Amino acid sequence: MQTKEMFTSRWGLLLAAIGMAVGTGNIWRFPRVAAQNGGGSFLIPWIVFLLLWSIPLLMVETAMGRHARKGTIGAFGRLMGPNYAWLGAFVGFCSMAIMFYYSVVAGWCFKYLSGAIGGGLLEQSGEQYWTAFQANGWESIVFHLVAMSVAGAIVYRGVIDGIEKASKILIPLLFVLLIGGTLRAVTLPGATAGLNFLFNPDLSLLLDYRIWLEGLTQSAWSTGAGYGLLLSYAVYTSKRDDIVMNSMTIGFGNNSASLLAGIMVICSVFALAPADPGAPAAEELLQLGGPGNTALSFLWIPALFQQMPFGRLSLILFFFALVVAAISSLIAMIELGTRIFMDAGMDRRSAVKFVVVGGFLLGLPSAYSIQFLMNQDNVWGIGLMVSGFLFAVAVNKFGVRRFREELIEPARNDIPVGRWFDILLKWVIPAEFLVMIAWWLYQATISDPRWWSPVAVFNLGTCVFQWAVAFILFRLFNGRMAAATLTESEG
């Protein structure tokens, strides 16, 4: 079956897919994770796992979406058989659950951009501004609605007039903002200390397994490998479109944006960190977790940027970059949900309305309570590892070699795919997942005596409980989902 909508060019798909991968996490998560894990040493596993986890899974997603011409439920059902559609439902729900709170965070970016433009952000300390914003529960809800509405309006216009057109503006703009911010940061006095911190490696740290696990987590989290988002975009690509080089370009593009953001943030922090003895040092600032792990962006960046020449302009550009990154990822998440409902027979406009209204309502708990948001970030962020593994399971069930020969090799690939793909999918990716999950289970049980509790914010019990509820419900309704999705309805 062919869908009517298609990306008009390889360039359009690439920009949309890079927009999907480059999100707010590149700007605030990468600098913090790199700082917490040894700076230069961390960059080595981060690049290794780009090649050994993220790029192969991006290739799998592209091939599955194009093969099935359906969203996650239909793609898993088509590849593995109707009895396995529920695995695709879990993958799709994982990304949708992230969308519910990601839109709230995107709303924070809108709020801070408006504060930087209006000047309110500069009149108080970052902490005062944040506290006043969070105390005003309705404001967080209004900006959550703004974020969902803006991204929803883009998806509502369709793949060509909405997603592709918006990406052609947003992504070059985002890179211009990041490059401008990076050039500004490296020319600040004292920025060299930031470069030393980010790049100078302590090779002995490579013997610590945690660096490797954090490298894998960051790579998967940031590139979007295993989310099902690229799968949803691949539905709208031509059969002859390159799979290998496109997946590599998305992965390298994402990591390039992370490095730009890392240099921009880390050099700014080192150059502008307060000199008073009581204030946190630059290294400490970079490692702060804070609300939703955003302390650096929402509490400190405003304070730091105020001190520099053209500080207000820099602040506006920083939060504008965050808004652009957030929206380009949010539209991919809304498209993922929209595609699933279109597969079940809805037209695009009704499906977008349903996803946007549903996403707004299900995001309300996260907009109202930061504890709830942090819980969801933990549960479904780790859930993405499971989700990525399910893609490897699907390919192994179908047959790795058959998958390569029938679904990847027929495309016009400028870079040939060889047996290395079989080895990665059959052995390397499952091994990476098993080691990581085993490590997480071990750490979670020894470090928390109440690890079994299903109602804690961060623990093993809450993750397993919520995943189990999702798996059981999707398994129970598998027959109905498969029947609704695997019919030859036109999307």
Added chain:
Amino acid sequence: MQIGTIVMMVLVLGLVWGGFAVLLWMSIKAERHGD
């Protein structure tokens, strides 16, 4: 700037930014050829 910083900057930025630039160039070239 420390020597380790310079070496890692050349390696990491060369691989990631250089790789991205080459892949983009190859994509543009392929698109011009109608692939």
